[in-house]
Amino acid sequence: MTTHELEVHVDSQCRLFPEDLHSRPVEVPLSIIDATVAGFAPTSAVWLYDAPLKEQDRLAFSPDNLTKSLKKALNAYPHWAGKLERVPYVPGGNHTQRYGRLSLSYGHLSDPGVEFVIARCPQLLASIAPSAAERAGTPNSWNAGAFPIKNLLPYTQLPELDKPDNSNPPCFIIQLTIFACGGLAITTQMSHPLADAQSLVQFMHDWSRINRALLARPTLPVSSPLFDPSLLDARAAGDIDSLTPDPSLISLARSLPLNRNDWWTPAPQSAPTHPDGITPPPGLDPALIAPRGMPLPWPHQWDFSAPCGCLILHFTADEVQRLWEAASLSSDITITRMDAILAHVWTLINRARGVTSTPENPVYMNLTFNLRPRVSPPLPTTFIGSPIQLAAVTLPSPSLSQTTARDPTITAMAQAIHSTLSLFTQSPNALPALLHSQAHEPHPTRFWQGLLGSHNLIITPWTQIGLHEVDFIGTGQKPRYAGGVMPDGCDGVVVVAEAGVQESAAETSESESEGDIDGGSTSTKERGRGSRRGRHWTANGVDVSLYLAQKTLDRLADDKEVHRYRKT
Numbered sequence: 001m002t003t004h005e006l007e008v009h010v011d012s013q014c015r016l017f018p019e020d021l022h023s024r025p026v027e028v029p030l031s032i033i034d035a036t037v038a039g040f041a042p043t044s045a046v047w048l049y050d051a052p053l054k055e056q057d058r059l060a061f062s063p064d065n066l067t068k069s070l071k072k073a074l075n076a077y078p079h080w081a082g083k084l085e086r087v088p089y090v091p092g093g094n095h096t097q098r099y100g101r102l103s104l105s106y107g108h109l110s111d112p113g114v115e116f117v118i119a120r121c122p123q124l125l126a127s128i129a130p131s132a133a134e135r136a137g138t139p140n141s142w143n144a145g146a147f148p149i150k151n152l153l154p155y156t157q158l159p160e161l162d163k164p165d166n167s168n169p170p171c172f173i174i175q176l177t178i179f180a181c182g183g184l185a186i187t188t189q190m191s192h193p194l195a196d197a198q199s200l201v202q203f204m205h206d207w208s209r210i211n212r213a214l215l216a217r218p219t220l221p222v223s224s225p226l227f228d229p230s231l232l233d234a235r236a237a238g239d240i241d242s243l244t245p246d247p248s249l250i251s252l253a254r255s256l257p258l259n260r261n262d263w264w265t266p267a268p269q270s271a272p273t274h275p276d277g278i279t280p281p282p283g284l285d286p287a288l289i290a291p292r293g294m295p296l297p298w299p300h301q302w303d304f305s306a307p308c309g310c311l312i313l314h315f316t317a318d319e320v321q322r323l324w325e326a327a328s329l330s331s332d333i334t335i336t337r338m339d340a341i342l343a344h345v346w347t348l349i350n351r352a353r354g355v356t357s358t359p360e361n362p363v364y365m366n367l368t369f370n371l372r373p374r375v376s377p378p379l380p381t382t383f384i385g386s387p388i389q390l391a392a393v394t395l396p397s398p399s400l401s402q403t404t405a406r407d408p409t410i411t412a413m414a415q416a417i418h419s420t421l422s423l424f425t426q427s428p429n430a431l432p433a434l435l436h437s438q439a440h441e442p443h444p445t446r447f448w449q450g451l452l453g454s455h456n457l458i459i460t461p462w463t464q465i466g467l468h469e470v471d472f473i474g475t476g477q478k479p480r481y482a483g484g485v486m487p488d489g490c491d492g493v494v495v496v497a498e499a500g501v502q503e504s505a506a507e508t509s510e511s512e513s514e515g516d517i518d519g520g521s522t523s524t525k526e527r528g529r530g531s532r533r534g535r536h537w538t539a540n541g542v543d544v545s546l547y548l549a550q551k552t553l554d555r556l557a558d559d560k561e562v563h564r565y566r567k568t
Contacts, residue, residue, distance in 0.1 A: 006128065006151035008119050008177060013154070015113030015170065016067070017081050018074040022107035028079065029087065029096035029103050030193055030385070031229035032236065032435055033371065035444035037386045038102060038161055040192040043200050044485040046149055047470055048129055050477070051182030060215055060473045061184050063118050066176060069211035074114065076223035077203060077384075080172045081113045082106025084159050084191055091285060094241040095233070095439045099284050102161070102193055104171075112168045117154045117175040125183030131480050132468075132500035136314045136541060141557055144545065145309030149485055152177050152187045159191055187485070196386045197484060198370065199225075201465040212474040227384045233439065235375040237432035240439035249429075253437035256430060257420050259366060259392040261448040262293030281443070289442050297361075302453030307550045308489050311557060312543055314499055315341065315566075320538045322565040327414040335414045337538050338496070342367075342459060343413035344565075345494060345544055350395070352548075352556035353454050357395035365393040366450040367421060368460045374425055376432075389434070390449040390458070393420040452492040460484065461496040464537050468500040483545060490547040499541035 052058045059065060074081060083105050090097035105111075128147060135142045152175060159169045171194055177185040190200055206223040213220045238246040264280055280289055315323070320337055327340035346365055350356075357363035371387040372379040379387065396416045424430050438444070450458040468478045478500045486493050546553065556562070 006121055006123065006148045008121050008151050011063075011118045011120055013115070013117045016071055016074065016116045017111065017113050018078045019071040020075045022078050025105065025107040026079075027103055027105040028227070028229060029101065031232040031387070032095065032240070032438045032444075033232060033388065034193040034229060034386050035100060035102045036438060036441075036449075037192045037388070038100070039445045039448070040386075041487045042158055043190040043192050043195050043197060043386075044153070044188060045197070045200060045204075045467075046152060046185060046187045046481070046483065046485055047204070047479045048125060048481040049184045049186075049472070049479050050125065050131075051179075051184075052473055052475075056215065057473045057475060058182065060211060061178075061182070063176060063178070065214055066211060066472070067116070067118075069214050070114075070116065070174070070207060072210050072214075072220060073203065073207035073223065076206065076225055077227075079104050079106045079227055080190075080194060080203075082111050082171065083108070083168070084161070084171045084193065086161055089283060092243060098442070099281065100443045100445060104194065110168065112170045115154060115156045115170040115173040117156075117173075119152075119175060119177045121177050121179050121185075123179060124181045125179040125185070125480065126181065129481050132478065135312065135481075135543075136316070136499060136501045141314070141562070142312045143309070144312045145550075145553075149187070150488070152185045153189060153485070158189060183480070189485075193386055195384065196370075196388050197460070197462045198372075198381070198465050199384045199386070201462075201467055201470070202382065202384070204470045205466060208470050208472045211472045216474065224382060225384045226380060226382045229385055231379060231383065232371070232375070232385065232387050233435070235379075235432060236435035236439055237429060238436045240436055245440035246436060249433040249436045250440075252427075252429060252433040256434060257392045257394075257423055258390070258434075259364060259449050259451060260293035261296050261451050263296070263446055263448065264289075265292040265295040284442055293447055296448070296451070297455070298453065301361075301451075301455050302491060303549070304489065306491065308491050308548060309550045309553050310486070311546045311548070311553045312483075313345070313546065313562060315542045315544065315563075317539050317541050319563065319566045320542055322567075323410070326565065327410045329411065331411050331415055333415055333418060335411075335418060337536070338461065338463070339414040339418045340410065341496065341542060341544065342417055342494075343410050345546070346395075346413055346457065347409060348556055348559055348562060349457065349494075349546070349548065349552070351561075352552045352559065355454055357455075361455055363395035363455045364451065365395075365417065365457045365459060366390045367393055367417065368450075368458065369421060369424070371431065374431055375435075376428060389424070391420050391424060392449070393417050452490060454491070457492045457494055459494050459496065463496060463498060467497055483543070486545075486547045491549045491552070493547040495545040495547075497543050497545075498537055499543045501540055 052061060085103060087097055087101040087103045089099045154173050154175050156173055157169055159171060171191045173189040175187045209221045238249050323344055324337045324340040327343060328335045355363055368388050368390050371389060372383055393416055396412045462484055467482050482500060483497060484495050
């Protein structure tokens with residue numbers, strides 16, 4: 001498919017700040033986990049809206065109203081206009097002063113602010129992006145790589161924490177692009193330590209509610225995000241400020257299914273360079289450096305020169321039901337619909353890649369999951385930050401990627417996914433021990449729990465966070481498209497989200513939170529958006545975005561097994 005080209009003209013570019021300036025400067029150490037995602041790609045997303053039909057609704061999409069409402073929304077998120085930086089290393093200091101830890105300061109006159117860009121495109125939105133209904137009607141998939149989403153992102157750089165930068169870069173970037181038809185694109189980029197998908201979408205809901213209220217009533221809604229990174233650190237076991245970790249807690253943490261790909265362990269051949277190089281940084285006490293982990297398996301598992309793309313598979317609600325029933329048929333444990341979807345997609349990808357799992361070259365699914373509902377006591381859904389971890393699921397059998405493997409394969413893989421994730425909560429001591437271990441790491445980004453390339457996937461679910469319910473007008477109309485945005489060159493990222501199309505009013509007795517891995521809530525009442533009570537999160541179908549090598553996508557798109565569970 002031919003890639004569309006977008007002609008985008010920038011009308012204005014500025015830095016915005018909260019309308020109510022903070023009364024005094026504040027510096028907040030970020031959490032143990034926030035520091036571990038400093039090397040992750042930005043948390044980035046896009047919302048595409050068709051042109052409103054009514055004049056009042058068009059006012060809600062006006063740059064003036066959106067700018068005014070954004071400033072008011074930032075009143076509850078003043079830290080996102082602040083400065084993100086490394087904390088000075090203090091040998092023998094507490095856990096927030098160890099090497100590579102992060103802090104966020106705001107309330108200073110020198111704060112970078114939020115980068116805000118208003119642009120225009122002389123094209124029709126419908127000509128470059130199909131609607132949710134049109135995507136759902138596509139026989140197999142939508143080649144999202146043909147949509148030039150990068151043209152809708154500003155060129156401003158986010159902070160590069162390991163490089164000196166005197167330009168005072170922002171942590172948060174927003175661009176509005178107005179199309180000739182009156183349609184609107186809202187694209188966002190955020191430094192990952194400040195927000196995971198759930199935090200970003202929560203902000204978008206808060207901003208959109210204020211935007212609606214500005215035109216409808218004098219009283220504005222109150223936003224109540226919880227920004228207190230220390231609450232997550234407090235869930236760690238043992239003494240995280242001691243000079244040495246607790247050996248028993250480290251042992252428990254090491255027993256959990258996590259990949260520890262070590263940037264400091266030399267690879268047999270040339271590998272990408274970590275921001276700190278492939279050796280421990282100068283000034284770090286060698287006695288504190290843990291034993292080496294696994295070397296990065298590059299370049300033989302990841303060809304950086306190979307072109308990559310994005311393919312979005314749509315699975316109907318009925319299709320997901322049939323897939324789940326097939327995966328559950330011979331299972332001796334409870335299988336969720338998320339388990340079944342991921343198992344099916346993993347089978348397709350492995351077959352398209354032509355890989356099998358061996359002891360020497362295992363195949364992994366690195367599954368992002370949300371710590372908020374899993375720590376004790378749980379953190380509220382309004383907790384802001386990046387409280388996520390990646391569980392390493394190992395492909396159960398070398399034969400699972402073969403075309404002869406049918407439903408038993410789906411069952412075995414779904415069981416492996418479910419059982420691996422449950423290891424983090426079966427013992428009440430598991431996650432507290434993991435947080436203790438992370439707090440005592442000499443460098444928070446030394447070990448990469450995820451990996452890309454032919455033998456790896458990183459799964460990032462954006463489910464149950466109200467992705468398609470971000471409504472700046474108040475009509476209830478869903479965006480033409482909404483989704484996460486991944487960097488170019490990703491061979492092995494999978495994003496799972498509810499589909500934006502209205503398909504079914506079917507109800508289910510299965511728990512609404514059973515699909516919660518990365519985003520989501522254990523309580524619809526608490527969240528007030530997303531899946532409606534009595535309806536499963538898959539009731540409108542599921543979209544699975546595959547960011548893979550182009551040759552893999554081409555093979556997968558031709559696979560007749562993609563929709564084997566769809567009614568014909």
